[in-house]
Amino acid sequence: MSKKSTISHIPVGNGDMTLMKIASNDTYHYVLVDMHIRQNGESDDDKCDALSSLYDLLDKDDEGRPYVDVLILTHPDEDHIRGFRENFHSGSPDDYVEPKDGENGKIFVREIWSSPLIFRRKSKNNSLCKDATAFNTEAKRRVELYKAEKQIGKQGDRIRLIGEDEDGKTDEILDIVYQNEDVIDTLNEVxxxxxxxxxxxxxxxxEFEDNTSPDKNRSSIIIQWGLASHGYSSPSNYILLAGDAGVEVWDVLWEKYKNNTDMLQYDILLAPHHCSWHTLSHDSFSDSDNPQVSEDAKSALGEARPGAVIVSSSDEIKDDDNDPPNYKAMKEYESITEENDGTFQCLADYKPSSGKAPEVLTYKLTITGPQEEAKTSEASSGTAKKAARTAATGTLFTGAGNAIGHG
Incomplete structure (x- = not known):
């Protein structure tokens, strides 16, 4: 059976960790967008073991190293890069340390996608956490290699930049810079x-009207992933991943694309900033008696295709004043999915095996749209985490086996 592309949302509380397995020529290409991996000793029975879940989803290369083809950091907040130093290899590929028997090796990153703006704006307003500093150091190492060699290096040394740096700092390396509205069709130079x-x-x-210093969340990398089913070239699945992009960003994007809304369409949206109210409103939820939604921002986030899913990578959403996640924001997203016969899914609530801890939510990306991958209870099956799962179902909206999207 030919391989099928999937997207897996790993539940990490208020943080993001998304793995796409993109199938082409019967080969998987692994793209990890953000991470929030708790340190050893912090796991609880009611929390998903994010690191073990990631290892279960990855393969190893010919040298026995677990790897990702592309690692993307949308922005350097700790809840998007936690665990990088301890669990991912940095430095020359030649310096990779083989693990001891019975241990997992560090994850080998073949190519990094990063943006100089996410670090520049972060440093103006907030200091970097240790994991973000380590990631930035590794990204700079790879950029300097490219500058010296004037060509894309070997796996483990590769980097692509998303957006130009300020003051012409990337002018001499534009060949590795993706600009806004560019369409990317390569991963790890394949x-x-x-x-x-x-x-x-x-x-x-x-692109912003005000003259204030750009907020760090304005700098989040935003990519609309168009993915065709294996063997096809016309996308049948659209996934919108946007880090912590706030309301000002979505206002601008709506103004740019309100006459070309295909640029914003999605079958799966990861609710920005863990279902925060600040993604949808200029009003403070805690300081305003009647906070109002920005209609432009909601319109930009409302280009859901039929049967679309909006996923909240967050803690449990309660009817209280927390933000993120925010209950009123959830209700706004639910109004979008209800209008399009879709669904809203909070990862903290996804427990198909009826255990205490939330589980990885995976969708197969098929020719007729995303299909939720069914889970088999470990208690009843006795299988390990990596045992083969049952066929995908579409029971969220229609009969078993039907795709959730495209009506």
């Missing part, structure tokens, strides 16, 4: 005919 990933952000400073 052409993928099933892939059409469109860059939507980070936005440049001059």
């Amino acid at each position: 052409y993928i005919k099933e892939l059409s990933a469109r860059v939507l952000g980070p936005l440049a400073d001059d």
